[in-house]
Amino acid sequence: MSYPTPSLHGLVTTVIQPFQPFLNSSNIMLHAASTADSLRSQPFLQQALQLLQPFLTLSLLFYIPLAYCGIYLVNMVIAELIMYYRLRTIPTVGTANFFTYFIDTWTSIWNTRDMVAEGYQKYYGGVYKFPQIGGWMIMASGTDMVDDIRRAPDDELSFNEALEDIFHTGGTIGDHVVHDAYHLNSLISLTRNIEAYIGDLRDEIVSSYNTNIPLTKEWTKVNVTNVGRSLITRATSRIFVGLPICQDPEYEANCINFILEVVPAAVILQLSPRLLAPVLIKMFANIPKRVRDGVKMLRPIIEERLAQADAGLDKEEMPNDMISWLIADAKGPQRTVEDLTSRILFLGFGSIHSTSGAFGSALYHLCAYPEYIGPLRQEIEDVIEQEGWTKIGISKMYKLDSFLKEASRMVGQSTYHVTRKALKDFTFSNGLVIPAGASVSVATHHMHNDERFYPEPEVFKGFRFYDMMTFKDGKPSHQMLTTSADYLSFGYGRHACPGRFFAVNMFKIVMAHLLLNYDIRFEEEGRAHPPVTAIGNAIFRYSDVPVMARARQT
Ligand code: HEM
Numbered sequence: 001m002s003y004p005t006p007s008l009h010g011l012v013t014t015v016i017q018p019f020q021p022f023l024n025s026s027n028i029m030l031h032a033a034s035t036a037d038s039l040r041s042q043p044f045l046q047q048a049l050q051l052l053q054p055f056l057t058l059s060l061l062f063y064i065p066l067a068y069c070g071i072y073l074v075n076m077v078i079a080e081l082i083m084y085y086r087l088r089t090i091p092t093v094g095t096a097n098f099f100t101y102f103i104d105t106w107t108s109i110w111n112t113r114d115m116v117a118e119g120y121q122k123y124y125g126g127v128y129k130f131p132q133i134g135g136w137m138i139m140a141s142g143t144d145m146v147d148d149i150r151r152a153p154d155d156e157l158s159f160n161e162a163l164e165d166i167f168h169t170g171g172t173i174g175d176h177v178v179h180d181a182y183h184l185n186s187l188i189s190l191t192r193n194i195e196a197y198i199g200d201l202r203d204e205i206v207s208s209y210n211t212n213i214p215l216t217k218e219w220t221k222v223n224v225t226n227v228g229r230s231l232i233t234r235a236t237s238r239i240f241v242g243l244p245i246c247q248d249p250e251y252e253a254n255c256i257n258f259i260l261e262v263v264p265a266a267v268i269l270q271l272s273p274r275l276l277a278p279v280l281i282k283m284f285a286n287i288p289k290r291v292r293d294g295v296k297m298l299r300p301i302i303e304e305r306l307a308q309a310d311a312g313l314d315k316e317e318m319p320n321d322m323i324s325w326l327i328a329d330a331k332g333p334q335r336t337v338e339d340l341t342s343r344i345l346f347l348g349f350g351s352i353h354s355t356s357g358a359f360g361s362a363l364y365h366l367c368a369y370p371e372y373i374g375p376l377r378q379e380i381e382d383v384i385e386q387e388g389w390t391k392i393g394i395s396k397m398y399k400l401d402s403f404l405k406e407a408s409r410m411v412g413q414s415t416y417h418v419t420r421k422a423l424k425d426f427t428f429s430n431g432l433v434i435p436a437g438a439s440v441s442v443a444t445h446h447m448h449n450d451e452r453f454y455p456e457p458e459v460f461k462g463f464r465f466y467d468m469m470t471f472k473d474g475k476p477s478h479q480m481l482t483t484s485a486d487y488l489s490f491g492y493g494r495h496a497c498p499g500r501f502f503a504v505n506m507f508k509i510v511m512a513h514l515l516l517n518y519d520i521r522f523e524e525e526g527r528a529h530p531p532v533t534a535i536g537n538a539i540f541r542y543s544d545v546p547v548m549a550r551a552r553q554t
Pocket of ligand 1: 190348354358413417418488490491496498
C-alpha cells in the first residue's frame with residue numbers, strides 16, 4: 001500500500017522554515033530535500049518519524065530549554081511573591097511595588113550604599129529592607145539588635161545558609177567545605193602556632209617585597225591592588241603550604257584567580273537556570289579549573305604528607321603548616337587531595353581577599369596622612385629593639401594597630417556584614433520579627449561612621465583607638481582584632497572571623513616592613529585618599545591611583 005507524498009518536500013521545508021534564521025540554512029534545506037526523497041520508499045511509521053526528525057531535533061534544541069527557562073522564571077516569581085507577602089510589614093527602602101521591585105533589584109547594584117544609608121537614617125534601632133540581586137535584604141541597626149544576632153543559635157539565624165546564598169557554595173567553594181567545616185579546628189592551630197611560625201611569615205613578606213617593590217633610590221610606581229594581593233598570597237601560602245610552592249608564580253596566580261572568580265561564578269549561579277550555569281561558569285569564571293589546577297600542584301605535597309601521617313609521624317615531626325593541621329583534623333573522606341585542596345583554596349579566599357583589601361586602605365591612608373609615618377616608625381623601631389620580630393613584639397605595636405583599625409573603619413570591605421539567614425521566624429528583643437527564609441544583615445559601614453559610636457567619624461584619626469586603649473591584666477582594649485557590637489570588620493559572635501589573629505599579625509608585619517624600609521607617597525603629592533566605588537555590597541578601590549615607593553631615605 002502506498003501513501004500520497006505529493007508535497008513532502010514542501011511539508012518538511014515548511015516545518016523547518018521558522019527556525020531558519022537560527023540554522024545553517026543550506027545544510028537544513030539539503031537535509032529536508034534528501035529526507036523527502038527517502039520517504040517515498042519507507043513504511044508509514046518510519047516515514048512519519050523521519051518526517052518529524054528535524055522538528056524533534058529542533059524542539060530539543062529550542063523548545064525544551066525555552067520551557068525550562070519559563071518554568072524557572074515562573075518558579076522564581078512565585079517564590080518572590082510569597083516572600084514579598086511575608087515581608088510586607090517591614091519598611092522598605094526603594095520601591096514597595098512588586099513589579100518595579102524586579103527593576104530595583106538590578107539598579108540596586110549601583111546604589112546599595114545609598115539605600116542602606118537611607119534606611120539607617122530613617123529606621124535606626126529597627127529593621128528595614130531593600131531589594132538586591134537575589135531578593136530582599138533586611139538590615140538591623142543599633143547595638144542591641146546586633147547583640148541579638150550574636151546570641152541567636154545557628155538553627156535560628158544561620159551563617160552557613162547565608163554564605164550559601166551569597167556565594168552559591170555548591171558551585172563555587174564546595175558545599176562539603178561549608179557544611180563540614182572541620183577546618184575551623186585547624187584555624188585554632190593557625191592561631192596557636194603564631195609564635196612558632198612568625199619568623200617564616202616575616203621571611204616570606206620580606207622576600208615578596210623584594211620581588212614586588214625594588215629597594216632602589218629611584219621612585220617606583222606601585223599598583224596597590226596587585227602588590228597587596230601578591231604580598232598577602234605569598235605570606236598566607238608560606239604558612240598554608242610552605243616552601244617552595246608558596247613562591248611558585250603559577251601557584252600564586254591560581255590562588256588569586258580562584259578568589260577573583262568566586263564572585264562572578266556566584267552571580268552566574270544566582271541569575272541563570274541551574275542547567276545552564278555549569279556552561280556559563282566554564283565560559284566566564286572557571287572555578288572547576290582553578291580547583292583542578294590547585295589539586296595538580298598540591299597533589300605531591302599532600303600525598304607525601306598523608307603518607308607521613310599514616311606512617312605515624314608525630315604532629316611535632318610534620319612541617320608546621322596548614323596542610324599538616326588539616327590532615328591532623330581530617331577524617332575518612334576528608335583525607336583526600338581534592339578535599340584538602342578545596343579547603344586550602346577556601347581559607348586562602350578568606351585570607352587573601354580581605355587582608356589585601358585592608359592593605360590597600362592602610363597604604364592609601366599612609367600616603368594621605370604622611371604625618372603618621374614618623375611616629376609609627378619610631379614605635380616599630382622601639383618595639384623591635386626590645387622584643388625583636390616576635391608575637392609579643394608585634395602585639396606591642398599599639399599605634400600601628402590603631403592606625404590600621406582606623407583605616408579599616410573608614411574604608412572597610414563591604415557596606416554590610418554579619419549576614420545570617422533565618423531558618424525559623426526570629427524575634428528580636430524589641431519584638432520585631434524576621435520571617436523564616438529571609439536574610440538579615442548589619443549596616444557595618446554606617447555604624448562605623450556613626451557619631452554615636454565614633455566622635456567626628458568623618459575625620460581620620462590614626463591614633464583614635466590608641467587614645468582609647470586601657471590595659472586590664474596587661475591586655476589592651478580596642479585592638480584591631482577585638483570584636484564588639486559597634487566594631488564589626490571581623491564580624492561578631494560565634495562566626496566572627498577565626499583567621500583574624502593570623503590576619504592582624506601578618507598585616508602588621510607587612511606594614512611595619514614597609515614603614516621601616518620604604519618611603520612612600522602618592523604620585524600626585526598632597527592628594528587625598530582616592531574615592532571608593534561601592535558595587536552591590538562590595539567596595540572597590542581605584543587601583544589606577546598608584547603609590548610611589550623607594551628605598552627609605554628619610
Ligand atoms: C583583614 C582580614 C580579614 C577580614 C576583614 C575578615 C573578615 C571576616 C568576616 C567579616 C567574617 C564573617 C563574620 C561574621 O559574619 O560574623 C569572616 C569569616 C571568616 N573568615 Fe575572615 N577576615 C579576614 C582574614 C581572614 C583570614 C586570614 C582567614 C583564614 C586564615 C579568614 C577565614 C575566615 C573564615 C574561615 C570565616 C568563616 C567563619 C565561620 O565559618 O564561622 N579570614 N572573616
